[in-house]
Amino acid sequence: MKxxxxxxxxxxxxxxxxxxxxxxxxxxxxxxxxxxxTLQVDYPRLGQNLELHGERMESNYQELAAAAxxxxxxxxxxxxxxxxxxxxxxxxxxxxxxxAPREADNRQNFQLDVGNxxxxxxxLDLKRREEGLLAPLARQLEQWxxxxxxxxxxxxxxxxxAKMRELLVGHGLDSGHHFQILEQPLSSGFDLTRExxxxxxxxxLFGERRLAGAQTKSPAPATGITSHDEINPGDPVVHRRHGIxxxxxxxxxxxxxxxxxxxxxxYRGGDKLFMPVDQLNxxxxxxxxxxxxxxxxxxxxxxxxxxxxxxxxxxxxxxxxLLKLYAKRQVAAGNRFSPPGExxxxxxxxxxYDETPGQLxxxxxxxxxxxxxxxxxxxxxxDVGYGKTEVAIRAAFKVAEDGGQVALLVPTTVLxxxxxxxxxxxxxxxxxxxxxxxxxxxxxxxxxxxxxLAAGEIDIIIGTHRLLSADVKFRQLGLLIVDEEHRxxxxxxxxxxxxSSGIDxxxxxxxxxxxxxxxxxxxxxxxxxxxxxxxxxxxxKTFIARHDDLVIKEAILREMGRDGQVFLVHNRVSxxxxxxxxxxxxxxxxxxxxxxxxxxxxxLEEIMVRFVRREIDVLVCTTIIESGLDIPDANTIxxxxxxxxxxxxxxxxRGRVGRGSQQAYxxxxxxxxxxxxxxxxxxxxxxxxxxxxxxxxxxxxxxLQIRGGGNILGESQSGNIAAVxxxxxxxLLQKTVLDLKHxxxxxxxSPPEGxxxxxxxxxxxxxxxxxxxxxxxxxxxxxxxxxxxxxRKITAAEDDATLDDIKDEFQDRFGPLPPETANLFEIxxxxxxxxxxxxxxxxxxPAALVLFFDSSTPVPPDRVLxxxxxxxxxxxxxxxGKLIKPxxxxxxxxxxxxxxxxxxxxxxxxxxxx
Numbered sequence: 068m069k070x071x072x073x074x075x076x077x078x079x080x081x082x083x084x085x086x087x088x089x090x091x092x093x094x095x096x097x098x099x100x101x102x103x104x105t106l107q108v109d110y111p112r113l114g115q116n117l118e119l120h121g122e123r124m125e126s127n128y129q130e131l132a133a134a135a136x137x138x139x140x141x142x143x144x145x146x147x148x149x150x151x152x153x154x155x156x157x158x159x160x161x162x163x164x165x166x167a168p169r170e171a172d173n174r175q176n177f178q179l180d181v182g183n184x185x186x187x188x189x190x191l192d193l194k195r196r197e198e199g200l201l202a203p204l205a206r207q208l209e210q211w212x213x214x215x216x217x218x219x220x221x222x223x224x225x226x227x228x229a230k231m232r233e234l235l236v237g238h239g240l241d242s243g244h245h246f247q248i249l250e251q252p253l254s255s256g257f258d259l260t261r262e263x264x265x266x267x268x269x270x271x272l273f274g275e276r277r278l279a280g281a282q283t284k285s286p287a288p289a290t291g292i293t294s295h296d297e298i299n300p301g302d303p304v305v306h307r308r309h310g311i312x313x314x315x316x317x318x319x320x321x322x323x324x325x326x327x328x329x330x331x332x333x334y335r336g337g338d339k340l341f342m343p344v345d346q347l348n349x350x351x352x353x354x355x356x357x358x359x360x361x362x363x364x365x366x367x368x369x370x371x372x373x374x375x376x377x378x379x380x381x382x383x384x385x386x387x388x389l390l391k392l393y394a395k396r397q398v399a400a401g402n403r404f405s406p407p408g409e410x411x412x413x414x415x416x417x418x419x420y421d422e423t424p425g426q427l428x429x430x431x432x433x434x435x436x437x438x439x440x441x442x443x444x445x446x447x448x449x450d451v452g453y454g455k456t457e458v459a460i461r462a463a464f465k466v467a468e469d470g471g472q473v474a475l476l477v478p479t480t481v482l483x484x485x486x487x488x489x490x491x492x493x494x495x496x497x498x499x500x501x502x503x504x505x506x507x508x509x510x511x512x513x514x515x516x517x518x519x520l521a522a523g524e525i526d527i528i529i530g531t532h533r534l535l536s537a538d539v540k541f542r543q544l545g546l547l548i549v550d551e552e553h554r555x556x557x558x559x560x561x562x563x564x565x566x567s568s569g570i571d572x573x574x575x576x577x578x579x580x581x582x583x584x585x586x587x588x589x590x591x592x593x594x595x596x597x598x599x600x601x602x603x604x605x606x607x608k609t610f611i612a613r614h615d616d617l618v619i620k621e622a623i624l625r626e627m628g629r630d631g632q633v634f635l636v637h638n639r640v641s642x643x644x645x646x647x648x649x650x651x652x653x654x655x656x657x658x659x660x661x662x663x664x665x666x667x668x669x670x671l672e673e674i675m676v677r678f679v680r681r682e683i684d685v686l687v688c689t690t691i692i693e694s695g696l697d698i699p700d701a702n703t704i705x706x707x708x709x710x711x712x713x714x715x716x717x718x719x720x721r722g723r724v725g726r727g728s729q730q731a732y733x734x735x736x737x738x739x740x741x742x743x744x745x746x747x748x749x750x751x752x753x754x755x756x757x758x759x760x761x762x763x764x765x766x767x768x769x770x771l772q773i774r775g776g777g778n779i780l781g782e783s784q785s786g787n788i789a790a791v792x793x794x795x796x797x798x799l800l801q802k803t804v805l806d807l808k809h810x811x812x813x814x815x816x817s818p819p820e821g822x823x824x825x826x827x828x829x830x831x832x833x834x835x836x837x838x839x840x841x842x843x844x845x846x847x848x849x850x851x852x853x854x855x856x857x858x859r860k861i862t863a864a865e866d867d868a869t870l871d872d873i874k875d876e877f878q879d880r881f882g883p884l885p886p887e888t889a890n891l892f893e894i895x896x897x898x899x900x901x902x903x904x905x906x907x908x909x910x911x912x913p914a915a916l917v918l919f920f921d922s923s924t925p926v927p928p929d930r931v932l933x934x935x936x937x938x939x940x941x942x943x944x945x946x947x948g949k950l951i952k953p954x955x956x957x958x959x960x961x962x963x964x965x966x967x968x969x970x971x972x973x974x975x976x977x978x979x980x981x
Contacts, residue, residue, distance in 0.1 A: 221253035310364030310371030449597030451722025471545025504530035
């Protein structure tokens with residue numbers, strides 16, 4: 068390659084050298100042999116992308132030139148798109164063009180009778196409305212089997228096959244020689260007349276499968292809501308016993324020839340605390356009120372203890388007020404619905420996906436609440452597209468099955484229509500009547516629906532705040548479902564409270580409002596978190612950029628290039644048509660339409676239907692599309708003036724894309740990146756920080772900090788939150804509430820206001836001092852922040868099963884565990900056992916192990932004395948509560964761990980649960 072030339076130029080009085088690249092006339096492809104074959108995949112899109120790159124280079128040059136920045140013209144640096152395309156076209160190779168999919172091949176390799184099978188399915192569908200599907204299906208199976216025919220029923224998975232066997236056994240049918248239930252899916256059934264065989268498809272009988280061609284993979288394990296916040300050096304942190312300090316990072320320290328990692332925390336007056344990583348649960352990130360720096364504590368004085376006691380007294384009254392809500396729920400009589408029956412199990416089988424673990428858990432908790440004799444008040448928090456609607460469908464069906472009515476309250480008319488379509492699709496063929504009440508209905512239609520509702524002729528009604536009107540009456544309302552509570556105003560929420568008095572309430576949300584989240588975390592409202600993503604789901608790639616027409620053009624053309632659709636959100640009706648005209652100008656071949664809430668209902672409905680039918684490529688709209696719309700082909704969203712929108716709003720909007728397996732993109736456009744206001748900057752930063760799947764719950768926690776945490780029962784608590792941090796405040800409040808709830812259950816009344824609460828035992832954390840290297844080496848996990856998060860995950864594990872899962876995850880991500888990391892897992896497992904036995908400390912001396920018992924230990928003294936009497940020589944129990952067990956000389960790490968395990972096993976005995 069030719070040598071790089073250098074020339075001297077003068078700029079602003081300074082001399083510098085500017086490298087000149089190869090002459091632009093020389094194509095980089097010219098360095099390849101002349102016989103090189105080039106394969107141009109999707110030839111039209113390739114040419115379009117070259118043009119986009121050319122426009123971007125010219126735009127960047129013009130921007131630098133306008134700002135008087137040194138820059139060379141693109142023609143001096145790059146080949147033009149036309150030149151590059153000409154070179155590609157001039158050489159040997161091939162151009163590939165996208166083709167429309169061919170019609171399905173209808174040829175059959177063997178004679179089968181599909182017509183009779185279709186007729187059978189139609190007959191079963193008709194009977195299903197009257198008596199469910201299994202009864203008529205069982206009769207048909209009995210008829211075939213009595214004729215000696217062979218029947219095969221193909222199910223979607225082993226779990227579905229097992230469930231089908233269980234259901235059919237209830238109808239006197241068991242799989243055998245002539246009737247087999249298969250554990251592999253079949254798209255549709257057929258009859259082999261000459262062979263006297265009948266092939267049935269569970270997917271066809273119970274509902275079409277929507278995940279065509281999806282590869283099966285193990286679902287992600289359901290995870291809890293433990294916060295694994297990343298802490299960077301310089302961040303304020305809260306230590307449970309020592310108070311607020313500044314985290315300075317992880318530091319390796321060698322003691323007695325053994326090196327381990329420690330957290331370095333600085334306190335007021337230059338004090339430093341070096342904390343072993345196995346005690347990481349004692350430290351959390353400080354979350355106070357926005358833009359307010361905390362006051363640091365000093366090690367060794369009583370300031371932190373006094374602060375904790377002061378805040379503890381302050382939360383007492385808050386807890387008592389919260390318990391008034393809890394007490395009302397405890398004494399209120401609810402509708403006790405019957406356990407799920409055969410029709411409900413049919414509905415389960417008709418679900419076209421495999422439920423995620425989190426979804427199954429949420430469904431189970433909701434059904435248990437409905438079958439209990441107390442009114443349900445449960446919040447289901449799941450990320451956008453994580454399956455909250457299916458939870459609502461199962462709950463609604465259970466209530467309707469028992470003759471109750473269900474009201475589903477949604478914030479927008481468009482979402483109401485989408486929910487109606489979803490509910491009707493899922494409950495098609497079941498004896499459930501569904502309707503909707505919103506402004507898309509004419510006055511005459513609304514009057515008729517209200518009359519049917521009062522007469523009990525409608526089982527499930529889906530609507531906007533119109534459902535809260537005084538003229539809407541129910542014959543027997545059993546369940547109220549509220550979708551996205553944060554979208555309703557104060558007046559509406561007061562009406563919801565009156566409407567929900569004494570009935571079961573289910574709230575669905577992706578990003579709960581702070582007050583709702585707080586009440587759920589405190590146990591006043593029950594909380595279910597769906598944290599496991601659906602199969603094949605990918606996180607939406609999010610970009611924050613300065614508003615630029617070229618960014619919009621690139622985003623639209625790239626999405627259209629892969630046959631997708633685009634949301635362009637502009638939340639100003641006065642200028643929305645100008646934005647639509649600009650979008651049409653930037654992408655002339657795109658079919659552009661406008662949608663906003665001030666349109667007549669019929670017109671808006673028509674546009675949304677056209678978009679769903681793919682008759683529109685770019686939908687320029689307001690935030691009316693924020694909640695619930697499920698359009699799998701729309702995988703790019705562009706949001707103008709993202710700095711003016713709230714955190715939950717942007718998160719919901721971003722959730723409109725990425726509903727399938729396609730990679731989705733979100734572009735958040737702002738006027739200038741360096742001029743963002745403080746709160747807007749925090750909001751957008753939070754969106755980038757929690758861009759992974761399942762970030763909705765973490766985002767809601769971040770929203771608590773950004774918006775201020777003093778909204779639990781009033782702003783008066785903001786000073787207490789600032790004093791100890793939001794997490795510590797919530798922790799104290801949770802423990803107080805739990806203690807009051809316990810006393811309320813036992814005594815029927817809460818203790819007097821002046822009574823002092825004892826410290827909760829949940830603060831108990833054993834201390835382990837062993838001559839063992841137990842850490843994550845930098846050679847195993849190089850990034851310090853990643854290593855910190857790994858420590859956080861390990862120390863948060865509360866049982867051996869969770870630790871085993873984390874081990875598997877680490878081995879999959881980083882390779883085989885080093886001995887030091889394996890030792891850390893052993894120490895955390897020991898710590899969990901020590902917590903159960905209330906052993907406050909275990910220490911390895913030169914020749915013995917020393918165990919320190921806490922005064923609250925459940926281990927009977929007699930058992931310890933018996934162990935000493937029967938144990939090896941030198942074992943003793945001191946009056947100070949120390950158990951001393953001799954060790955062999957120079958024991959290995961394995962021997963130390965084994966000796967401790969044997970000792971704890973003997974102490975545990977049969978009377979203590981592991």
